[in-house]
Amino acid sequence: MNRSLFLMPALALACGDPAPSPTPEPAVPVGPREVNVYTHRHYDTDKVLFDAFSAKTGITVNVIMADDDEVLERMAQEGVNSPCDVLITADAGRLGLAKSRGLLQASTSKVLQANVPSSLRDPEGYWYGLTMRARVIAYNKEKVEPGSINTYADLTKPQWKGEVLVRSSENVYNQSLLAAMIAHDGPEAAKAWAQGIVKNMARAPQGGDTDQLLALGEGIGTVAIANSYYIGKLMASDEPEKQKAKAIIGVIFPSIGVHGTHVNISGGGVAKHAKHVEEAIALLEFLSSDEAQTGFAEGNKEYPVKPGVAAAKELEAFGSFQRDSLNLEALGRLNADAVKLFDEAGWR
Ligand SMILES: [Fe+2]
Structure with a gap:
């Protein structure tokens, strides 16, 4: 992400803060209403939804984008002077981190x-899930019998030696999956x-x-761990280099033991030092309404969090699948433990 997007002068300009005036101002607030969003999501869908919100409410949305870790760092550095009103990130683990670092308010x-199921939002109201994704197993339909895998643990059986594709443990999606396993079955398991x-x-x-999915198409490995929206996007793609993978991929919704499929969210919370709380x-x-939930589902192939809204x-x-009902607050709380266990297991 371009760091220059984060420059304060641009933001100050966007906020249009008036210069201090020597004469007393009337108590009634005047001028345009606005809300400043810090996000590391870079999807066209989000922009479309922000525009729809502005059209509906007259509230201008100023979007500031940065890398995932950078966005929290920036808020921490700005402290009480932070212009951020709403923080939006992918992964509940990162939202939990923002809460524990004192960057959000309840x-x-x-x-x-009403719109966000209780397991997909912070119990104390610091953040709310806005879209959901399942961490699923994509498999090569020509080589794998789908009934042979029911749980994530099944992938550790000897029959899958040399067959499993998965990204680095540095990635928060894997960390959150392992954190959910710690929450259910303990660190040893x-x-x-x-x-x-x-x-x-x-x-x-x-x-x-996506690279794991494309590898399946190339015949490297037969099973891959991936987030559901990457598979949805692959299936919707016309790009020639994706067609091989598209043709052979099936999807299994694995369970953590008996607990259901691991899900995660993109979500948002009100910033600790927000100046526009009502607008936030x-x-x-x-973003939790039927209209926006449908937009997330169709535009970005994410599952709606709001019950009753159709997926892409x-x-x-x-x-369909049964999702793990673990409160996602655990993902942030157990993130450091997950990182440590990956290290010990030699998953680089
Ligand atoms: Fe992603």
Whole structure:
């Protein structure tokens, strides 16, 4: 992400803060309403939704983008002077980190509580899930019997030696999956799983989730761990280099033991030092509405968090699944433990 997008002068300009005036101002607020969003999501869908929110409410949305870790760093450095009103990130682990670093404030909203299932939002209202993704197993339909895999643990069986494709443990999606395993089954079982996957890897971890899917298409490995929206996007793609993978990939929704499929969210929370709290909550409420949930689903192939809103047809084709109902607050809380266990297991 371009660091220059984060320059303060541009933001100050966007905010249009008036210069201090010697004469007393009337108490009634005047001027345009606005909300400043810090995000590391860079999807066209988000821009479309922000524009729709502005058109509906008259509230201008100023978007500041940065890398995932950079965005929290920036807020921490700015402290009380931070112009950020809403923080949006992918992964509940990172939102949990933002909460524990004191970068968010609790907010209550009946709309958000009704639209976002309780396991997909912070119990104290510091953040709310806005889109959901499942961490699933993509498999080569020509070589794998789908009934042979029901759990993530099944991938550690000897039959999958040299067959498993997965990205680096430095990635937060893997860290959150392992954190969920720690939460359910304890650190020993989680570490054993990580060691079992390392033993069965088709190659040393490289690239992102889409690269694992493309590797399946090239015949490197037969099973891959990936987030659902990458598969949805692959299935919707006309790009020639993606067609081989598209043709042979099936999807399994594995369970953590009996607990269901690991899910994660992109979500948002009101910044600790927000100057536009009302507008911030209004934006989060809008993003949880039917209209925005459908936009996320169709535009970015993410699962809606709001019950009753349909997923994209590319994902519906793979069937439904039972999601793990673990409160995602655990992902942030156990992130450091997960990183340590990956290290011990030799998953680079
Ligand atoms: Fe992603």
